[in-house]
Amino acid sequence: MVDLFDKLRMEAGPLAKYSHLPDDYFFFPKLEGEIGPHMKFNGKDVLNWSLNNYLGLANHPEVRKADADAAAQYGMGLPMGARMMSGNSVNHLELERQLADFIKKEDVMLLNFGYQGVVSIIDALVDRKDVIVYDAESHACIIDGVRLHMGKRFVYTHNDMESLEKQLQRATKLADETGGGILVITEGVFGMSGNQGNLKGVVELKKKYNFRLFVDDAHGFGCMGATGAGTAEEQGVQAEVDLYFSTFAKSMASIGAFVGGDKRILKYLRYSVRSQIYAKSMPMTLVLGALKRLELLRTKPELREDLWKIVKAIQSGLRERGFHLGTTTSMVTPVLFKGGVGEAANMSMDLRENFGIFCSVVIYPVVPKDVIMFRIIPTAVHTMADVERTLTAFSQLKSKLDSGFYKQEVLVSVTK
Numbered sequence: 365m366v367d368l369f370d371k372l373r374m375e376a377g378p379l380a381k382y383s384h385l386p387d388d389y390f391f392f393p394k395l396e397g398e399i400g401p402h403m404k405f406n407g408k409d410v411l412n413w414s415l416n417n418y419l420g421l422a423n424h425p426e427v428r429k430a431d432a433d434a435a436a437q438y439g440m441g442l443p444m445g446a447r448m449m450s451g452n453s454v455n456h457l458e459l460e461r462q463l464a465d466f467i468k469k470e471d472v473m474l475l476n477f478g479y480q481g482v483v484s485i486i487d488a489l490v491d492r493k494d495v496i497v498y499d500a501e502s503h504a505c506i507i508d509g510v511r512l513h514m515g516k517r518f519v520y521t522h523n524d525m526e527s528l529e530k531q532l533q534r535a536t537k538l539a540d541e542t543g544g545g546i547l548v549i550t551e552g553v554f555g556m557s558g559n560q561g562n563l564k565g566v567v568e569l570k571k572k573y574n575f576r577l578f579v580d581d582a583h584g585f586g587c588m589g590a591t592g593a594g595t596a597e598e599q600g601v602q603a604e605v606d607l608y609f610s611t612f613a614k615s616m617a618s619i620g621a622f623v624g625g626d627k628r629i630l631k632y633l634r635y636s637v638r639s640q641i642y643a644k645s646m647p648m649t650l651v652l653g654a655l656k657r658l659e660l661l662r663t664k665p666e667l668r669e670d671l672w673k674i675v676k677a678i679q680s681g682l683r684e685r686g687f688h689l690g691t692t693t694s695m696v697t698p699v700l701f702k703g704g705v706g707e708a709a710n711m712s713m714d715l716r717e718n719f720g721i722f723c724s725v726v727i728y729p730v731v732p733k734d735v736i737m738f739r740i741i742p743t744a745v746h747t748m749a750d751v752e753r754t755l756t757a758f759s760q761l762k763s764k765l766d767s768g769f770y771k772q773e774v775l776v777s778v779t780k
Contacts, residue, residue: 413723420745422617430656451645469624478611478621484639493544495535552581552595558692586615670744697740710770
Protein backbone atom coordinates (compact mmCIF):
# COMPACT_ATOMS: atom_id res chain seq x y z
CA MET A 365 0.00 0.00 0.00
CA VAL A 366 1.16 3.58 -0.70
CA ASP A 367 0.21 6.84 0.90
CA LEU A 368 -2.51 8.37 -1.25
CA PHE A 369 -0.79 11.75 -1.36
CA ASP A 370 2.50 10.21 -2.53
CA LYS A 371 0.77 9.43 -5.83
CA LEU A 372 -0.16 13.05 -6.29
CA ARG A 373 3.32 14.56 -6.50
CA MET A 374 3.94 16.44 -9.73
CA GLU A 375 7.08 15.92 -11.77
CA ALA A 376 8.51 19.06 -13.38
CA GLY A 377 9.72 17.25 -16.51
CA PRO A 378 11.09 19.42 -19.34
CA LEU A 379 10.07 22.58 -17.51
CA ALA A 380 12.33 21.78 -14.54
CA LYS A 381 14.91 24.34 -15.67
CA TYR A 382 12.31 27.04 -15.04
CA SER A 383 11.45 25.79 -11.57
CA HIS A 384 12.86 28.97 -10.02
CA LEU A 385 10.12 30.98 -11.71
CA PRO A 386 6.92 31.58 -9.74
CA ASP A 387 4.03 29.19 -10.29
CA ASP A 388 2.04 31.98 -11.92
CA TYR A 389 4.38 32.50 -14.85
CA PHE A 390 3.66 29.60 -17.22
CA PHE A 391 0.64 28.26 -15.36
CA PHE A 392 -1.98 30.33 -13.55
CA PRO A 393 -0.52 33.59 -14.96
CA LYS A 394 -1.79 36.87 -13.53
CA LEU A 395 -3.02 39.37 -16.09
CA GLU A 396 -3.73 42.70 -14.46
CA GLY A 397 -5.43 45.96 -15.37
CA GLU A 398 -8.59 46.71 -17.33
CA ILE A 399 -9.80 43.74 -19.38
CA GLY A 400 -8.84 44.16 -23.02
CA PRO A 401 -6.14 43.78 -25.64
CA HIS A 402 -3.60 45.72 -23.56
CA MET A 403 -2.96 44.55 -20.00
CA LYS A 404 -0.07 43.97 -17.63
CA PHE A 405 1.76 40.69 -17.08
CA ASN A 406 4.70 40.22 -14.73
CA GLY A 407 4.85 44.00 -14.27
CA LYS A 408 5.09 44.75 -18.00
CA ASP A 409 2.62 46.03 -20.59
CA VAL A 410 1.58 43.27 -22.98
CA LEU A 411 -0.59 42.92 -26.06
CA ASN A 412 -3.04 40.25 -24.97
CA TRP A 413 -4.43 37.58 -27.33
CA SER A 414 -5.56 35.13 -24.66
CA LEU A 415 -9.06 36.20 -23.57
CA ASN A 416 -12.26 34.68 -24.96
CA ASN A 417 -13.82 38.14 -24.92
CA TYR A 418 -14.78 37.77 -28.58
CA LEU A 419 -17.16 40.74 -28.88
CA GLY A 420 -15.36 42.99 -26.41
CA LEU A 421 -18.33 43.04 -24.04
CA ALA A 422 -16.29 42.55 -20.87
CA ASN A 423 -15.54 46.27 -20.68
CA HIS A 424 -18.35 47.67 -22.82
CA PRO A 425 -19.67 50.78 -21.04
CA GLU A 426 -23.31 49.67 -21.23
CA VAL A 427 -22.39 46.28 -19.79
CA ARG A 428 -20.34 47.81 -16.98
CA LYS A 429 -23.24 50.10 -16.09
CA ALA A 430 -25.78 47.27 -16.16
CA ASP A 431 -23.55 45.12 -13.94
CA ALA A 432 -22.96 47.97 -11.48
CA ASP A 433 -26.63 48.97 -11.32
CA ALA A 434 -27.72 45.37 -10.77
CA ALA A 435 -25.10 44.83 -8.06
CA ALA A 436 -26.14 48.04 -6.31
CA GLN A 437 -29.81 47.02 -6.40
CA TYR A 438 -29.55 43.31 -5.58
CA GLY A 439 -26.02 42.49 -4.39
CA MET A 440 -24.82 38.95 -5.10
CA GLY A 441 -27.11 37.14 -2.67
CA LEU A 442 -30.51 37.38 -4.30
CA PRO A 443 -32.18 35.02 -4.99
CA MET A 444 -31.28 32.61 -2.23
CA GLY A 445 -31.73 28.89 -2.60
CA ALA A 446 -31.92 26.52 -5.54
CA ARG A 447 -34.04 27.56 -8.50
CA MET A 448 -36.54 24.77 -7.91
CA MET A 449 -37.11 25.69 -4.28
CA SER A 450 -36.82 29.45 -3.75
CA GLY A 451 -34.40 30.83 -6.34
CA ASN A 452 -36.65 31.63 -9.29
CA SER A 453 -37.52 35.13 -10.54
CA VAL A 454 -39.21 36.94 -13.42
CA ASN A 455 -35.75 37.98 -14.63
CA HIS A 456 -34.50 34.40 -14.83
CA LEU A 457 -37.59 33.50 -16.84
CA GLU A 458 -37.18 36.53 -19.10
CA LEU A 459 -33.57 35.69 -19.88
CA GLU A 460 -34.59 32.14 -20.77
CA ARG A 461 -37.40 33.44 -22.99
CA GLN A 462 -35.11 35.83 -24.85
CA LEU A 463 -32.40 33.21 -25.33
CA ALA A 464 -34.93 30.70 -26.69
CA ASP A 465 -36.21 33.30 -29.12
CA PHE A 466 -32.68 34.14 -30.25
CA ILE A 467 -31.55 30.55 -30.92
CA LYS A 468 -34.97 29.58 -32.30
CA LYS A 469 -35.73 26.86 -29.77
CA GLU A 470 -38.99 26.29 -27.90
CA ASP A 471 -37.39 26.66 -24.48
CA VAL A 472 -34.13 27.36 -22.67
CA MET A 473 -32.85 26.45 -19.22
CA LEU A 474 -30.24 28.56 -17.42
CA LEU A 475 -27.18 26.87 -15.94
CA ASN A 476 -24.89 28.30 -13.28
CA PHE A 477 -21.73 27.04 -14.98
CA GLY A 478 -21.03 25.56 -18.39
CA TYR A 479 -18.71 22.74 -17.36
CA GLN A 480 -20.98 21.45 -14.61
CA GLY A 481 -24.00 21.94 -16.84
CA VAL A 482 -22.71 19.75 -19.66
CA VAL A 483 -21.66 16.98 -17.27
CA SER A 484 -25.08 17.01 -15.58
CA ILE A 485 -27.08 17.24 -18.81
CA ILE A 486 -25.38 14.13 -20.18
CA ASP A 487 -25.95 12.33 -16.88
CA ALA A 488 -29.64 13.27 -16.94
CA LEU A 489 -30.24 12.27 -20.56
CA VAL A 490 -28.95 8.70 -20.61
CA ASP A 491 -29.23 5.53 -18.55
CA ARG A 492 -27.42 2.19 -18.73
CA LYS A 493 -29.53 1.05 -21.69
CA ASP A 494 -28.54 4.04 -23.85
CA VAL A 495 -25.49 4.51 -26.06
CA ILE A 496 -23.39 7.67 -26.42
CA VAL A 497 -21.43 8.42 -29.60
CA TYR A 498 -19.09 11.41 -29.36
CA ASP A 499 -16.36 13.24 -31.27
CA ALA A 500 -12.80 12.27 -30.33
CA GLU A 501 -11.76 15.90 -29.78
CA SER A 502 -14.64 16.80 -27.49
CA HIS A 503 -14.03 19.23 -24.62
CA ALA A 504 -13.15 17.90 -21.18
CA CYS A 505 -16.67 18.65 -19.86
CA ILE A 506 -18.12 16.29 -22.48
CA ILE A 507 -15.50 13.63 -21.70
CA ASP A 508 -16.29 13.85 -17.99
CA GLY A 509 -20.02 13.62 -18.69
CA VAL A 510 -19.45 10.56 -20.85
CA ARG A 511 -17.36 8.95 -18.09
CA LEU A 512 -20.36 9.11 -15.78
CA HIS A 513 -22.44 7.10 -18.25
CA MET A 514 -23.11 3.58 -17.00
CA GLY A 515 -23.89 2.26 -20.47
CA LYS A 516 -21.83 1.91 -23.63
CA ARG A 517 -20.09 4.76 -25.41
CA PHE A 518 -18.33 4.89 -28.75
CA VAL A 519 -15.96 7.58 -29.98
CA TYR A 520 -15.65 8.59 -33.63
CA THR A 521 -12.64 10.12 -35.36
CA HIS A 522 -12.82 13.90 -35.21
CA ASN A 523 -15.26 15.29 -37.78
CA ASP A 524 -15.06 12.04 -39.78
CA MET A 525 -18.56 11.18 -40.95
CA GLU A 526 -17.53 7.74 -42.20
CA SER A 527 -16.19 6.95 -38.73
CA LEU A 528 -19.35 8.36 -37.14
CA GLU A 529 -21.53 6.16 -39.34
CA LYS A 530 -19.57 3.06 -38.34
CA GLN A 531 -20.06 3.91 -34.67
CA LEU A 532 -23.75 4.61 -35.27
CA GLN A 533 -24.10 1.16 -36.81
CA ARG A 534 -22.54 -0.38 -33.68
CA ALA A 535 -24.65 1.84 -31.43
CA THR A 536 -27.86 1.00 -33.29
CA LYS A 537 -27.25 -2.73 -32.98
CA LEU A 538 -26.56 -2.41 -29.27
CA ALA A 539 -29.50 -0.08 -28.58
CA ASP A 540 -31.82 -2.50 -30.39
CA GLU A 541 -30.65 -5.21 -27.99
CA THR A 542 -30.94 -3.13 -24.81
CA GLY A 543 -34.06 -1.20 -25.73
CA GLY A 544 -32.18 2.08 -25.29
CA GLY A 545 -31.59 5.17 -27.40
CA ILE A 546 -28.57 6.93 -28.94
CA LEU A 547 -27.12 10.34 -28.07
CA VAL A 548 -24.56 11.90 -30.42
CA ILE A 549 -22.41 14.68 -28.93
CA THR A 550 -20.17 17.12 -30.75
CA GLU A 551 -19.11 20.76 -30.63
CA GLY A 552 -20.00 23.74 -32.77
CA VAL A 553 -16.51 25.23 -32.71
CA PHE A 554 -13.63 23.21 -31.27
CA GLY A 555 -11.75 25.54 -28.95
CA MET A 556 -8.20 24.34 -29.68
CA SER A 557 -8.19 23.65 -33.42
CA GLY A 558 -10.79 26.30 -34.25
CA ASN A 559 -12.51 24.08 -36.79
CA GLN A 560 -16.27 23.78 -36.86
CA GLY A 561 -17.95 20.54 -35.98
CA ASN A 562 -19.46 19.02 -39.09
CA LEU A 563 -23.01 19.56 -37.85
CA LYS A 564 -24.41 19.40 -41.36
CA GLY A 565 -22.83 16.00 -41.89
CA VAL A 566 -24.05 14.70 -38.54
CA VAL A 567 -27.59 15.91 -39.23
CA GLU A 568 -27.54 14.22 -42.65
CA LEU A 569 -27.01 10.88 -40.90
CA LYS A 570 -30.32 11.36 -39.09
CA LYS A 571 -31.96 10.24 -42.34
CA LYS A 572 -30.46 6.78 -41.82
CA TYR A 573 -30.13 6.42 -38.04
CA ASN A 574 -32.32 7.17 -35.06
CA PHE A 575 -30.40 9.38 -32.63
CA ARG A 576 -30.59 12.71 -30.81
CA LEU A 577 -27.93 15.39 -31.23
CA PHE A 578 -26.42 17.46 -28.41
CA VAL A 579 -24.14 20.34 -29.53
CA ASP A 580 -21.78 22.27 -27.24
CA ASP A 581 -21.34 25.61 -29.02
CA ALA A 582 -19.44 27.50 -26.33
CA HIS A 583 -17.16 29.22 -28.86
CA GLY A 584 -19.72 29.62 -31.64
CA PHE A 585 -22.59 31.35 -29.85
CA GLY A 586 -22.58 35.10 -30.49
CA CYS A 587 -19.91 34.89 -33.19
CA MET A 588 -20.99 32.36 -35.82
CA GLY A 589 -24.00 32.63 -38.11
CA ALA A 590 -25.81 35.51 -39.81
CA THR A 591 -27.26 36.79 -36.54
CA GLY A 592 -24.69 35.34 -34.15
CA ALA A 593 -27.02 32.53 -33.07
CA GLY A 594 -24.20 30.03 -33.47
CA THR A 595 -22.56 27.39 -35.60
CA ALA A 596 -25.82 25.56 -36.30
CA GLU A 597 -27.15 28.79 -37.83
CA GLU A 598 -23.89 29.15 -39.78
CA GLN A 599 -24.39 25.67 -41.27
CA GLY A 600 -28.16 25.98 -41.72
CA VAL A 601 -29.12 23.16 -39.35
CA GLN A 602 -30.50 24.92 -36.27
CA ALA A 603 -33.80 23.06 -36.39
CA GLU A 604 -32.08 19.66 -36.50
CA VAL A 605 -29.98 20.20 -33.36
CA ASP A 606 -31.99 18.60 -30.56
CA LEU A 607 -30.15 20.21 -27.64
CA TYR A 608 -28.09 23.36 -28.11
CA PHE A 609 -25.72 24.40 -25.33
CA SER A 610 -23.54 27.45 -24.83
CA THR A 611 -21.79 29.30 -22.06
CA PHE A 612 -21.85 33.00 -21.15
CA ALA A 613 -18.07 32.86 -20.59
CA LYS A 614 -17.05 33.51 -24.20
CA SER A 615 -18.92 36.03 -26.38
CA MET A 616 -21.06 37.17 -23.43
CA ALA A 617 -17.98 37.77 -21.22
CA SER A 618 -19.69 36.66 -18.02
CA ILE A 619 -20.49 33.57 -15.94
CA GLY A 620 -23.25 31.05 -16.57
CA ALA A 621 -24.62 28.99 -19.43
CA PHE A 622 -27.81 27.69 -21.02
CA VAL A 623 -29.25 24.76 -22.92
CA GLY A 624 -32.10 25.00 -25.43
CA GLY A 625 -34.47 22.54 -27.07
CA ASP A 626 -38.06 21.27 -27.10
CA LYS A 627 -40.29 22.30 -24.17
CA ARG A 628 -40.96 18.70 -23.18
CA ILE A 629 -37.27 17.86 -22.90
CA LEU A 630 -36.39 21.11 -21.15
CA LYS A 631 -39.09 20.47 -18.56
CA TYR A 632 -37.55 17.06 -17.91
CA LEU A 633 -34.08 18.60 -17.56
CA ARG A 634 -35.30 21.19 -15.06
CA TYR A 635 -36.31 18.35 -12.77
CA SER A 636 -33.27 16.17 -13.50
CA VAL A 637 -30.05 18.20 -13.91
CA ARG A 638 -28.40 17.64 -10.54
CA SER A 639 -25.88 20.50 -10.80
CA GLN A 640 -28.86 22.90 -10.86
CA ILE A 641 -31.26 21.14 -8.51
CA TYR A 642 -28.66 21.08 -5.74
CA ALA A 643 -27.05 24.47 -6.37
CA LYS A 644 -27.96 28.04 -5.49
CA SER A 645 -29.74 29.90 -8.29
CA MET A 646 -27.76 32.21 -10.57
CA PRO A 647 -27.43 35.59 -8.79
CA MET A 648 -29.75 38.32 -10.05
CA THR A 649 -26.77 40.55 -10.87
CA LEU A 650 -25.48 37.98 -13.37
CA VAL A 651 -28.96 37.45 -14.83
CA LEU A 652 -29.52 41.16 -15.46
CA GLY A 653 -25.98 41.48 -16.80
CA ALA A 654 -26.65 38.63 -19.22
CA LEU A 655 -29.86 40.32 -20.41
CA LYS A 656 -27.86 43.45 -21.29
CA ARG A 657 -25.17 41.41 -23.04
CA LEU A 658 -27.77 39.52 -25.05
CA GLU A 659 -29.40 42.80 -26.03
CA LEU A 660 -26.10 44.14 -27.37
CA LEU A 661 -25.35 40.87 -29.12
CA ARG A 662 -28.71 41.06 -30.91
CA THR A 663 -28.83 44.79 -31.69
CA LYS A 664 -25.22 45.63 -32.48
CA PRO A 665 -24.06 43.49 -35.42
CA GLU A 666 -21.10 45.84 -35.76
CA LEU A 667 -19.51 44.07 -32.78
CA ARG A 668 -19.47 40.81 -34.73
CA GLU A 669 -18.34 42.64 -37.88
CA ASP A 670 -15.41 44.20 -36.00
CA LEU A 671 -14.45 40.78 -34.65
CA TRP A 672 -14.36 39.22 -38.09
CA LYS A 673 -12.29 42.08 -39.54
CA ILE A 674 -9.60 41.28 -37.01
CA VAL A 675 -9.98 37.51 -37.53
CA LYS A 676 -9.54 37.83 -41.29
CA ALA A 677 -6.60 40.23 -40.94
CA ILE A 678 -4.62 38.12 -38.46
CA GLN A 679 -5.33 34.80 -40.17
CA SER A 680 -4.65 35.98 -43.71
CA GLY A 681 -1.51 37.83 -42.55
CA LEU A 682 -0.15 34.73 -40.84
CA ARG A 683 -0.91 32.49 -43.82
CA GLU A 684 0.74 34.95 -46.22
CA ARG A 685 3.88 34.71 -44.08
CA GLY A 686 3.90 30.92 -44.33
CA PHE A 687 2.46 30.01 -40.95
CA HIS A 688 0.38 26.87 -40.50
CA LEU A 689 -2.99 27.52 -38.84
CA GLY A 690 -4.25 23.96 -38.93
CA THR A 691 -7.89 23.48 -39.89
CA THR A 692 -9.48 26.52 -38.27
CA THR A 693 -12.71 27.81 -39.80
CA SER A 694 -13.59 30.12 -36.92
CA MET A 695 -12.20 32.96 -34.81
CA VAL A 696 -9.85 30.64 -32.92
CA THR A 697 -6.40 31.02 -34.48
CA PRO A 698 -3.86 28.28 -33.65
CA VAL A 699 -0.34 28.98 -34.91
CA LEU A 700 1.59 25.71 -35.20
CA PHE A 701 5.35 25.20 -34.94
CA LYS A 702 7.60 22.14 -34.83
CA GLY A 703 9.48 21.79 -31.56
CA GLY A 704 9.59 20.35 -28.08
CA VAL A 705 8.41 21.48 -24.67
CA GLY A 706 11.66 23.26 -23.86
CA GLU A 707 11.52 25.26 -27.06
CA ALA A 708 7.88 26.10 -26.38
CA ALA A 709 8.80 27.50 -22.95
CA ASN A 710 11.61 29.61 -24.42
CA MET A 711 9.39 30.89 -27.23
CA SER A 712 6.63 31.79 -24.83
CA MET A 713 9.01 33.63 -22.54
CA ASP A 714 10.63 35.49 -25.45
CA LEU A 715 7.23 36.52 -26.76
CA ARG A 716 6.12 37.82 -23.37
CA GLU A 717 9.33 39.41 -22.10
CA ASN A 718 10.97 40.75 -25.25
CA PHE A 719 8.09 41.28 -27.68
CA GLY A 720 5.44 42.23 -25.11
CA ILE A 721 2.88 39.79 -26.49
CA PHE A 722 0.85 37.40 -24.35
CA CYS A 723 -1.00 34.46 -25.88
CA SER A 724 -1.55 30.95 -24.63
CA VAL A 725 0.97 28.26 -25.54
CA VAL A 726 -0.26 24.68 -25.86
CA ILE A 727 2.06 21.68 -25.53
CA TYR A 728 1.93 17.89 -25.25
CA PRO A 729 -0.32 16.06 -24.39
CA VAL A 730 -2.91 18.48 -25.82
CA VAL A 731 -0.94 18.44 -29.09
CA PRO A 732 1.59 15.83 -30.33
CA LYS A 733 5.05 15.80 -28.72
CA ASP A 734 6.76 17.59 -31.61
CA VAL A 735 4.14 20.33 -31.97
CA ILE A 736 3.99 23.77 -30.34
CA MET A 737 0.76 25.70 -30.59
CA PHE A 738 0.25 29.36 -29.83
CA ARG A 739 -3.49 30.01 -29.66
CA ILE A 740 -4.45 33.53 -30.68
CA ILE A 741 -7.96 34.68 -29.72
CA PRO A 742 -8.97 37.75 -31.77
CA THR A 743 -11.60 40.11 -30.40
CA ALA A 744 -13.69 43.00 -31.67
CA VAL A 745 -11.60 45.44 -29.62
CA HIS A 746 -8.24 44.54 -31.11
CA THR A 747 -6.90 46.94 -33.75
CA MET A 748 -5.10 46.59 -37.06
CA ALA A 749 -2.01 48.01 -35.32
CA ASP A 750 -2.23 45.09 -32.87
CA VAL A 751 -2.40 42.71 -35.82
CA GLU A 752 0.65 44.19 -37.56
CA ARG A 753 2.69 44.16 -34.37
CA THR A 754 1.84 40.50 -33.84
CA LEU A 755 2.62 39.47 -37.42
CA THR A 756 6.06 41.10 -37.13
CA ALA A 757 6.74 39.40 -33.80
CA PHE A 758 5.71 35.96 -35.02
CA SER A 759 7.89 36.28 -38.12
CA GLN A 760 10.89 36.97 -35.86
CA LEU A 761 9.85 34.15 -33.55
CA LYS A 762 9.84 31.72 -36.49
CA SER A 763 13.27 32.86 -37.69
CA LYS A 764 14.75 32.33 -34.25
CA LEU A 765 13.13 28.88 -33.96
CA ASP A 766 14.44 27.85 -37.39
CA SER A 767 17.95 28.99 -36.44
CA GLY A 768 17.95 26.77 -33.35
CA PHE A 769 17.99 29.73 -30.95
CA TYR A 770 15.27 28.32 -28.69
CA LYS A 771 17.15 25.07 -28.09
CA GLN A 772 19.63 26.99 -25.93
CA GLU A 773 19.38 26.52 -22.20
CA VAL A 774 19.85 30.25 -21.56
CA LEU A 775 16.62 32.01 -20.62
CA VAL A 776 15.61 34.05 -23.64
CA SER A 777 14.27 36.81 -21.39
CA VAL A 778 17.82 37.93 -20.65
CA THR A 779 19.29 37.39 -24.13
CA LYS A 780 17.15 39.96 -25.90
